[in-house]
Amino acid sequence: MKHNFFILLLIVLLTVFHYKGKAQDTLHISEVIKTATRQSVFKNTNEEVVDSLAKSFYKNSSLDELLSVQTSSQIKSYGGLGNLSSISIRGSAANHVSVNWNGFPVNSATTGTIDLSLIHTGFFEEIKIIPGASSSLYGSGTFGGAVELNNISDAKKGFTVSIGSEIGSFMTAKYFLSGNYSNKNLQYKLALNKTDAKNDFPYNDIYKIDKPVENRKHNSLNSINLIQNIKIKLPKNNTIESGIWYIIKDKEIPEIAGSYSVGNKMQSDSIFRTFLRWEKLNRKSLLTASSAYFSEYLHYTDKINADDTEYFINSEIKSNTFFGDVSCRYYFNSKLTVDFAGIINYQNIFTSNYTESQTDEINYSLLTALKYNIFDFDINFSFRNEFSEQIGYIPLIDLGISRKLLKNKLILKSNVSNKFRRPTFNEKFWLPGGNPNIKSETGKSTEATIKYLFNKNKSENISITGYYSKINNMIQWIPVNGVWTAVNNNEVQLSGIETNMHYSIQKNKFKYSINASYNFSNSLLTGVYSNNNLELPVKLMYSPSHSSKLFFTTSYKRFNISISEQYTGERFTTQDKDNNSEGILPLIFLSNIYAAYQFDVNNIYISLNAKILNIFNEQYEIIKSYPSSGRAFYFGVVVRYNKKKQDADCYDYYDKKNKNI
Numbered sequence: 001m002k003h004n005f006f007i008l009l010l011i012v013l014l015t016v017f018h019y020k021g022k023a024q025d026t027l028h029i030s031e032v033i034k035t036a037t038r039q040s041v042f043k044n045t046n047e048e049v050v051d052s053l054a055k056s057f058y059k060n061s062s063l064d065e066l067l068s069v070q071t072s073s074q075i076k077s078y079g080g081l082g083n084l085s086s087i088s089i090r091g092s093a094a095n096h097v098s099v100n101w102n103g104f105p106v107n108s109a110t111t112g113t114i115d116l117s118l119i120h121t122g123f124f125e126e127i128k129i130i131p132g133a134s135s136s137l138y139g140s141g142t143f144g145g146a147v148e149l150n151n152i153s154d155a156k157k158g159f160t161v162s163i164g165s166e167i168g169s170f171m172t173a174k175y176f177l178s179g180n181y182s183n184k185n186l187q188y189k190l191a192l193n194k195t196d197a198k199n200d201f202p203y204n205d206i207y208k209i210d211k212p213v214e215n216r217k218h219n220s221l222n223s224i225n226l227i228q229n230i231k232i233k234l235p236k237n238n239t240i241e242s243g244i245w246y247i248i249k250d251k252e253i254p255e256i257a258g259s260y261s262v263g264n265k266m267q268s269d270s271i272f273r274t275f276l277r278w279e280k281l282n283r284k285s286l287l288t289a290s291s292a293y294f295s296e297y298l299h300y301t302d303k304i305n306a307d308d309t310e311y312f313i314n315s316e317i318k319s320n321t322f323f324g325d326v327s328c329r330y331y332f333n334s335k336l337t338v339d340f341a342g343i344i345n346y347q348n349i350f351t352s353n354y355t356e357s358q359t360d361e362i363n364y365s366l367l368t369a370l371k372y373n374i375f376d377f378d379i380n381f382s383f384r385n386e387f388s389e390q391i392g393y394i395p396l397i398d399l400g401i402s403r404k405l406l407k408n409k410l411i412l413k414s415n416v417s418n419k420f421r422r423p424t425f426n427e428k429f430w431l432p433g434g435n436p437n438i439k440s441e442t443g444k445s446t447e448a449t450i451k452y453l454f455n456k457n458k459s460e461n462i463s464i465t466g467y468y469s470k471i472n473n474m475i476q477w478i479p480v481n482g483v484w485t486a487v488n489n490n491e492v493q494l495s496g497i498e499t500n501m502h503y504s505i506q507k508n509k510f511k512y513s514i515n516a517s518y519n520f521s522n523s524l525l526t527g528v529y530s531n532n533n534l535e536l537p538v539k540l541m542y543s544p545s546h547s548s549k550l551f552f553t554t555s556y557k558r559f560n561i562s563i564s565e566q567y568t569g570e571r572f573t574t575q576d577k578d579n580n581s582e583g584i585l586p587l588i589f590l591s592n593i594y595a596a597y598q599f600d601v602n603n604i605y606i607s608l609n610a611k612i613l614n615i616f617n618e619q620y621e622i623i624k625s626y627p628s629s630g631r632a633f634y635f636g637v638v639v640r641y642n643k644k645k646q647d648a649d650c651y652d653y654y655d656k657k658n659k660n661i
Contacts, residue, residue, distance in 0.1 A: 035239075035279060035286060037103050038327065038339055039130075039137050039148070042369040044380040044400025044415050046449055046465055048072060048129040048500065051515055053562065054551055055121060057594045057611060060166045060174040060193065060636065063127075063149075064116035069564045069592060070551060071129045072498055072517040073097075073145075075116065076542060079626035080199045081172065082221030082251050085116040089131050090467060091494050091523025091543040092144025095421065098133065099147045102243060104275055104292045105139060109319045109347045112141060112424040118247050118269060119149070120193045120225040122176055126150040131498060132447050132467055134398040135419040136367065136384035139343075143419055143443060143471055143494065151229045151243060153187035159643035168634030171198035176638075185233045193225040201629035204619050207258025216254055216627070218263045223249040237281040247271040256625040264303040271296045275323075285330045292323040317351040319425075327367075335373040342366055347425075354429040355436075363388040363422070378402045386420070390428075391440050394420050413449040418442070419469075427475055427486040435486045438475060445469040454503060462501040469494040478530055491527030492540065496520045511555045518548040525575060542585075542623070544569035562594040573624045585624060591615045607638040 048071050058066040064085035068075040076094065077085040086094035095112030098105050099119075107114050121127070126148070130138075133146035159181050166174040178191035199219035204211050224247075231241040253265035275292035295318070302313040327341035348360035369382040380400040387393055398417035404410065421441040428434050447467035454460040473488035480487070497520045504513035522545065524537040539545070546569035553562040568588040596609040610633075617631040 035281060038341065038369065041337060042339065042371055042380050042382055043130065043134055043137055044402055044413060045130055045132050045134065045447065046463060049459070050127040051551065053553060055127065057562065057609065059122040060164065060176050061121050062117045063119035063121055066121045067116070069549065069566060070515070072500065072519050072549065073129055074544065074547060074568070077622050077628065079621065079623070079628045080201065080216060080219055081197045082117050082199065082223065086113050087116060087147065088543065089129065089144035090496060091521040091540060095424070096141055096143035097145055097147060098138045098142050099149070100138065101149045101245065101273065102151055102275060103290065104323055106273065106294065107141065108296065109321055109349060110317055110425045112421070118249055118271065122193065123191055123225065123227040124149045125152040132415070132445055134382060134417055136382040136396040136398040136417065137369070139365065141421040143421065143445070143469055151189065153231045154182055158182060160640065162638060162640040164636060164638035166634055166636035169632040170201045170629065187231045189229045191227050195221060195223045197221045203627040203630065205257050207625065218252045219254045220252045239279040241277045243275050245273040257627050258625060264306050266301050268299045284332070285328065288327045290325040294321040315353060317349065317353065319347065319349045322346040337371040339369040340367070349425050353431055354425070355431050355434060356429070359425060359429050361388065361390060376403060391422050394440065396420065409453045411451040416446045418444045423475060432483050433477065433485040438486055439473050439488050441471055441473050441475060443469060443471040460503050463499070465498040467496060467498070487530065489529050490525055493524045493526050495522045509556055513553045515551040516549070521545060538575050539572050541573060541575060542571045544571050558598045560596055564592045566590040585621055588618065588620045590618060603642045605640045605642070609636045610634065
């Protein structure tokens with residue numbers, strides 16, 4: 001198997017050099033396309049780009065709040081602002097989605113997941129969901145897909161300062177400050193967010209006698225987020241880019257519903273991330289060298305009594321992650337592009353919760369990617385080798401083919417790949433129950449898409465995707481000799497259909513836009529190695545078969561109003577074949593409404609906005625025994641100063657066509 005890499009590499013090189021003799025000397029490829037990320041250039045799967053107007057309404061919110069209303073992904077939240085929230089794509093587990101910041105995966109080394117409540121939406125110019133993302137391009141853990149959080153430089157902005165605040169129900173207060181400076185050689189951004197909330201929302205405790213209405217206790221949130229990005233263009237087409245992202249969060253953790261105690265659990269997170277990237281753009285090639293360092297500290301405590309001076313549980317985990325990535329991309333002409341890359345990833349963990357107080361791991365990757373247009377077919381091929389002492393050698397292949405018809409309005413795509421997820425540090429070393437001999441999850445994936453573009457604007461389209469994935473050796477924590485232990489226990493199949501539509505129309509001074517999605521997901525547990533008596537297949541827990549979302553906007557001059565609707569079908573909370581009513585969470589139907597008005601004085605823009613979430617005050621749970629908040633009101637204001645006159649953030653979405661401001 002190890003010889004496959006060299007055989008495939010030889011085939012790629014022979015193809016490249018054979019084609020080189022036929023290639024034209026002149027390239028007509030823009031600098032933006034030449035310097036696009038590896039994933040953007042070589043991926044063949046669909047992507048969902050979060051709407052800029054929706055982002056403006058959630059500028060002061062965490063990522064889980066935005067994705068829950070704007071994308072086809074499912075957000076699994078433990079109820080209330082700031083509580084642990086994870087993402088599921090195509091019915092997958094949270095550790096089957098890779099979250100990337102400017103090309104670097106930021107998933108936790110200890111759990112393989114990421115808490116979306118830690119991520120501030122307003123920090124990123126571009127947010128994408130990539131269902132079924134390629135493991136050969138994104139690395140470990142993409143059975144469900146990937147999320148991209150990108151900071152995009154704009155050399156035309158000039159000098160901009162924004163300050164905003166939002167207040168709302170349950171004693172919530174959010175503050176935002178950002179500054180940007182850009183010219184043709186320098187782009188700089190600094191942004192800061194602070195959020196405080198008591199989160200004492202009322203709810204019906206259905207697990208108690210008479211189902212009393214109570215207020216959520218011990219649920220407060222305090223967080224500070226800061227991000228800084230700088231990009232400098234140097235002589236001879238050299239570019240240096242750097243970023244810093246810092247997060248501090250203190251969160252009280254409430255008891256589950258039905259409990260008669262208030263609880264004393266507390267979690268503090270401190271996260272520092274930074275990266276540095278150098279690019280050298282030549283006439284036909286792009287050289288890139290990138291490095292990143294991430295440091296995460298988690299402190300979890302619990303007391304038996306609030307007045308106790310000693311902790312019942314006092315857990316600390318510190319992790320350090322280092323990345324290195326060197327690549328060379330060559331553009332033979334507009335039809336053929338090749339990329340070669342070497343990637344190294346080193347992680348170490350310090351904690352008393354493991355069999356050893358200090359544990360580390362190093363992984364290497366070699367990657368080859370090719371994009372080729374022949375007979376009007378676009379072919380995307382990527383091959384990745386994963387090496388490490390712990391997992392050995394894992395080859396990853398991704399092949400995608402697409403074809404444009406009807407004057408490029410109809411796009412047909414198909415994709416096949418194999419995937420893997422390396423075990424996390426917790427799964428290998430947690431005390432007790434960690435399994436140092438645990439194997440990587442492996443599997444395969446295939447999908448096909450039909451997409452129709454309504455006009456030349458590629459953002460207005462309708463698409464249907466069918467997909468199938470199989471996961472072998474899926475890791476599960478099960479009791480072994482009375483101890484919960486991580487084992488390769490399950491086989492899982494993920495299949496379904498995704499439909500998405502984005503459309504807008506303008507009549508006189510009115511503009512209407514709609515983003516809609518519907519997903520059918522058939523996520524099944526098809527094999528259990530430790531239990532031959534379990535009747536299979538069974539539905540995976542917390543994976544709805546049906547879900548849909550709608551975001552509709554009407555705008556008139558300086559005013560707009562939006563409505564969002566979310567439907568989530570029933571979810572099982574156990575793996576029993578015949579779930580009774582106690583093992584099923586009922587369907588959820590949520591409605592939100594948003595409104596904004598903008599006016600300006602010289603170069604100062606003022607935006608007033610309001611939103612009502614959960615209009616009909618639905619009582620619901622996403623995770624069993626963790627109630628979510630009912631109806632909530634929020635009011636905000638953003639003041640922005642531009643040295644060069646331009647539209648404010650929340651109106652970029654539609655003003656480019658309206659031209660009324």
